[in-house]
Amino acid sequence: MDFAFAEHQTDFRDAVRGLLEERCRPSHVRAAWESESGIDLARWNALAQMGVVAMMVPESLSGLGLGETDFVLVLEESGRALLPEPLIETAVIAPGLLKALGGWGEEWLERVGTGGALVGVGLEGPVLGAQMADLLLVCRGDIYALEPNAVGLTPRGKHDRGRRLFDLQWNPSVSRPVLTGSAAEAACAAAFEHGAWASAAQLLGVADRLVEMAATHARERVQFGRPIGSFQAVKHLLADIVLAAEFARPAVYAAAWALEHRPTSVAVDVSLAKALASEAALAAAETSLQVHGAIGYTWEHDLHMWLKRARSLSHAWGDAAFHRERIAAHLGV
Secondary structure, X not given: OOOOOOHHHHHHHHHHHHHHHHHOOHHHHHXXXXXXXXXXXXXXXXXXXXXXXXXXXXXXXXXXXXOHHHXXXXXXXXXXXXXOOOHHXXXXXXHHHHHHOOHHHHHHHHHHHOOOOOEEEEEOOOEEOOOOOOEEEEEEOEEEEEOHHHOEEEEOXXXXXXXXXXXXXXXXXXXXXXXXXXXXXXXXHHHHHHHHHHHHHHHXXXXXXXXXXXXXXXXXXXXXXEEHHHOHHXXXXXXXXXXXXXXXXXXXXXXXXXXXXXXXXXXXXXXXXXXXXXXXHHHHXXXXXXXXXXXXXXXXXXXXXXXXXXXXXXXXXXXXXXXXXXXXXXXXX
């Protein structure tokens, strides 16, 4: 298996990074966290115009018709920048679910690709970004398509203001499913795999940013007349989290390849990626906070936003313990 990315893939990643460096700075993220909506539609439209939102929309529906190996680098960048918009749910998970629904779903999918629709997705749990979604796709054995204004929304916690989760109040017994049986089961299973993999890819970006922030602080913070980064103990701490992130990265890339080419090992590949990326990001968060000291806890310092994202994403779509147990079950251990 060749893990090397093509030039057009790295060029597109660099273009996305440039856009996010301009339009998703920490000050922009703070503004989204403190806003009522939690997102910036102008930034979302800019991503849509670049083609990011349409990457996994079929060409027949005016999309780019690309796959997971094309998207993985973009997801890393969205994690690095702490993008508040629901990129995973709308641009990664929703395309598969909407394609499974046929004609009606394809009409929505075309809207998604142009940036004209945000989709919330729920698999047996809360829905991220339901307050701004134009459509809610909910898996409860069967798949239901709900209008956000027709259901009750109860916010769940405020730890990570860039990932706003909502519990839905609705009655499945009086709602008509849009997909049932084995087709719904397969679509929901694929949605889970994509959610776990995509969150792992974002966690790589979060970990990279945490490492960068820790290393920068270690170079600038002086104690006993020397930068603390020159102390052996700090060097070892930073080396350990760099190693953890680099160890997780090929697993996330391999999971992208597995999802795109559908080998029988996809569940194991995705779970390995999610477990390693979750652990790498949490370790980077712990070490970065240790290097920064008490200032890292404060609202005034940007670090706290990446600390919270590392924790919230590590629990999204199954934490490391869940995925290690899943791997063991698949291996018959």
